[in-house]
Amino acid sequence: MNITSLRFDGQHVVVVGGSSGIGRAVAVAAEAAGARVTALGRHTPIACDLTDDASVVQAFQRTGAIDHLVLTPGARVGSPRLEQLTDAELLTAYQVKLFGSLRAIRAALPVLAPTASITLTSGQLARKPSPGGLLKGSLNAAVDAAGRQLAKELAPRRVNVVSPGAIDTPLWGADGDAARAATLARVGGTLPVGRVGRPDELAQAYLLAMATGFMTGSVIDVDGGGLL
Template identity: 40%
Template structure:
């Protein structure tokens, strides 16, 4: 059984979806968990679903001064997970440049700012959430693939620069998260059924599937510079 007893875990983007699942599993493993996001209301609601010791922190990864101040005033973390991102999608020639820049700022530069400012224990871990489009591009989501590839490359480089801190990425495929909640329910279910049928695993993923991989990386001392793909076989199917 995985134990994170008395270890301090920060989940950036921990108020919903994958980040919340990571926080829930880390707390269940005994960690002292802090969840951070831009919304105090969402954090408060999320904290009620986490059993164990949990704190909340309002943090905007787009504001470098705030990111630096957040880490300057806290002791080193044992583990940091970055799952926060808002990315617009669409073909390169149709997606407005401002939207593309905001997507890159949210998912890549937001993670970069946190990595740059973060204070981690000597053998702590830093984990990014990327996505399988880094390996299997989509003609309608070119930017997402490029951002995810950049994150995975950043993880490999930081694994060298920050050693012996371990830096890794987890690459999800289609995951059933609140990201899809704006879709009509019947359309959403039809999409999930269609995607599941196309995957070798014959199912879409759950946030807990990704959290399992994140916790594996936290407690495996020999894992660094790695990208763990949890995509139902999406990159090979």
């Protein structure tokens, strides 16, 4: 399948977290492929606070019918080791990325097409343990597991997970910041491809998951060889 030839004309794609970073790249790529795209987030025309169930329900009452639901939420948390990990960090990370995604899927069910696709976002640390990786690693592993469970529970709707490695997004800091550039260069230098990924590259994995009707329950690694 040639990713650049994928078309989603006449299809409605809803991207939760679609106003910045990876979500924004997915929204742009889907729109370029002909889809009608609705971005949901705290600062979008249809506001959606994933930590507030009423806000999530109200948002999906306004979206109309959905052909593809993409979830890219995440909280800005660090990488504390267990002895420094606070309850507040635990709750924030899980409330947004895992519980928030599940709230969104639940609220979307009444408007999801019978053969809709759902694509979640986890991360490389789910399967690459490291000191300080407990919070993000356990959270991403939970998202991977949720995706597989939902692929069975929600069939024939398809559910997949995209698992990014190091991607150049605002989570690393502000554009033009010297420390950010140095960190990205250092991290990229450890990868087989020699650099970190771009959001537009990662977006292609979401389009693949949306378009491939025989793919469900899969975790798609896009990490520049980071798991090797």
